[in-house]
Amino acid sequence: MEPFITAAQLKKKYIAYGHFYCLKFSEKIVYPCRSVLDIILREAELPIDEPYIKRKPNAVFIMMNPGSSAPIETKSCDIRSNESLNDFKWTLVEAKPDITQYQVMRIMDKKEWCHIRVINLSDIREPNSDKLFKIIKDLDSNCHSIFSKEREFELIEKCDRDIDAPIIGAWGISNSLAPLKELCTKSTLGNIIIGYKEKGSKDKYYHPLPKSADKQKAWVTELVKIVG
Numbered sequence: 001m002e003p004f005i006t007a008a009q010l011k012k013k014y015i016a017y018g019h020f021y022c023l024k025f026s027e028k029i030v031y032p033c034r035s036v037l038d039i040i041l042r043e044a045e046l047p048i049d050e051p052y053i054k055r056k057p058n059a060v061f062i063m064m065n066p067g068s069s070a071p072i073e074t075k076s077c078d079i080r081s082n083e084s085l086n087d088f089k090w091t092l093v094e095a096k097p098d099i100t101q102y103q104v105m106r107i108m109d110k111k112e113w114c115h116i117r118v119i120n121l122s123d124i125r126e127p128n129s130d131k132l133f134k135i136i137k138d139l140d141s142n143c144h145s146i147f148s149k150e151r152e153f154e155l156i157e158k159c160d161r162d163i164d165a166p167i168i169g170a171w172g173i174s175n176s177l178a179p180l181k182e183l184c185t186k187s188t189l190g191n192i193i194i195g196y197k198e199k200g201s202k203d204k205y206y207h208p209l210p211k212s213a214d215k216q217k218a219w220v221t222e223l224v225k226i227v228g
Helices: 007-013 082-087 099-111 129-138 149-158 175-185 213-227
Strands: 014-024 030-041 059-063 079-081 115-120 167-169
Touching (some): 099 213, 115 149
Parallel strands (some): 014 079
């Protein structure tokens, strides 16, 4: 396999922006969230304003959740409840890149894409997947997912793209994701998702960051082939 483009090279070539907020379920239950992440070729960077927001990405990736993703600058969190989710003003701030994002940047580099968008099965920012699954199981609402009925319009808006831009599944193969995967596959995107699947599976798409370096390289290689 050819050498990976390094993280240092990727940081110089691409920049990431996210929409961060806090989702309030009760007085004591508030979770940090991210609704979207845009990764952009620095040479193609545009101001973070209305025209930029409406720019159509070259591809949309669907991942499990934002993990440890965070804004570069820590500010007071915009707190939203289930009832106010549809009132979002979509504002983006620069985000700290993480190692999963580097994998997506490597696909961008191979495909010569200048703009991709990442959405998630769940917006909740929790790096420990076991903790995430417990949180989701204990909640009485799916509003943390852009694929919930309450956020149907938001999903359509954030997935606006050119007709040939692929929707790429990359959420992992855990069985604990079943309820959220079902929301996704029953959505308007359900029939057009592509990705590097576990053999024999209908909806188990490999995560971009498997544990071994060889498998990480294989993920990039296979996904480039699948996207074509």
